[in-house]
Amino acid sequence: MDIYYPFKEKLAQVLSPVLDKDIIIYGYNRSGDFVRWFLEYYYSKKIKAFVDRWEFSPVNTVLHLWAFYYIYGENDTIINVTPYDIPSEFNDTGENWDKTKYRNSQIINLWHMFYTDEDYVPEKDCPGITFYEWAENKYRLDITKTIKRQFIEGDGHGYFPTDFRMIYEGIKQYGVDPVKDSILDIGAGKGSAVFSFIAGGFKKIGAVEYTGNIYNVLIGNLNKAGIKYEEKTGVAPLQCNRILDGTIACYNCDASLMSDELDGYNWFFMFNPFPLEILEKVIGNICSSLERKPRLCHIFYAEPVGHQYILDTGIFTQSMGITAGYSDTSYYSYIYDSTGGEK
Numbered sequence: 001m002d003i004y005y006p007f008k009e010k011l012a013q014v015l016s017p018v019l020d021k022d023i024i025i026y027g028y029n030r031s032g033d034f035v036r037w038f039l040e041y042y043y044s045k046k047i048k049a050f051v052d053r054w055e056f057s058p059v060n061t062v063l064h065l066w067a068f069y070y071i072y073g074e075n076d077t078i079i080n081v082t083p084y085d086i087p088s089e090f091n092d093t094g095e096n097w098d099k100t101k102y103r104n105s106q107i108i109n110l111w112h113m114f115y116t117d118e119d120y121v122p123e124k125d126c127p128g129i130t131f132y133e134w135a136e137n138k139y140r141l142d143i144t145k146t147i148k149r150q151f152i153e154g155d156g157h158g159y160f161p162t163d164f165r166m167i168y169e170g171i172k173q174y175g176v177d178p179v180k181d182s183i184l185d186i187g188a189g190k191g192s193a194v195f196s197f198i199a200g201g202f203k204k205i206g207a208v209e210y211t212g213n214i215y216n217v218l219i220g221n222l223n224k225a226g227i228k229y230e231e232k233t234g235v236a237p238l239q240c241n242r243i244l245d246g247t248i249a250c251y252n253c254d255a256s257l258m259s260d261e262l263d264g265y266n267w268f269f270m271f272n273p274f275p276l277e278i279l280e281k282v283i284g285n286i287c288s289s290l291e292r293k294p295r296l297c298h299i300f301y302a303e304p305v306g307h308q309y310i311l312d313t314g315i316f317t318q319s320m321g322i323t324a325g326y327s328d329t330s331y332y333s334y335i336y337d338s339t340g341g342e343k
Helices: 004-018 030-043 065-069 086-092 131-139 164-174 192-200 212-225 260-264 276-292 307-312
Strands: 022-026 049-051 076-080 107-109 182-186 204-208 229-232 248-251 267-271 298-302 316-323 332-338
Touching: 004 030, 004 076, 004 131, 004 192, 022 030, 030 131, 030 164, 049 065, 065 086, 131 192, 131 212, 164 192, 164 298, 164 316, 164 332, 182 192, 192 204, 192 212, 192 267, 212 229, 212 248, 260 276, 267 276, 276 307, 298 307, 307 316, 307 332
Parallel strands: 022 049, 022 076, 076 107, 182 204, 182 267, 204 248, 229 248, 267 298
Antiparallel strands: 298 332, 316 332
């Protein structure tokens, strides 16, 4: 089940009728940046300005809400991604909203179209208008909360959700054949990338996570979202190579020990999941899989600290680079293609 689709459709229903307007986003936060991306990605629509009472940025111009006194345009539409009332926020600073030229009919209170007042708890983070946060709220998932490296067992790098937009853009730009293509998420964590793969068009997906308590969260998230999965245990290559459409193959194991299981995939995804010593073993196993079963394979690598090692194999070449131009991420991603085999 693609849980991104209803979120995308709901956001599109609100935004598509105002594409002929000069759009101002009130709220320079994760929500504001996601809505900005959504407008640019799906409609090639640039916003007029970011406005926020509190937030500042060293890289983007963020106007204080007093700017509403002087940036007015008759064609403006203000998309409010916060749970706050803009006129009340404005007046709270000692100013007078009625002395601006804006009419309340020019404001779309987007947050309240996705959430209820019960979802807002003062002094705490409230859910934002991003796919992950919406999914967490609707299905009671655990996706966005990070886990630092010192709090996990083994050599993993902890857990940080991969930015949905980066995965979605890369997959859509590269192109996915839902019949032929299958992807294994190596270091799947709580499953943020898995939900992104489904949204991007993959039907055959595997997820391997070593840390037991994080793996349990992954399984819990799939259950809550109503996504079918099959847990792969023991050493049974024939069983492990059987990947069902729409059913996530879940492995709670050491990725560096996977061998024949890799033969069932032609895409491999990683978000800097472990130290280079383990990465070398995993890449070596993927290369061995290509020797056993020649095919065209791809590695989708977010924050590719092992970039040079992959190139040094002589089997993979970089085919795409994705720069994360989002306000809350600061890493590159590369896609590599194997040099031989049949697609």
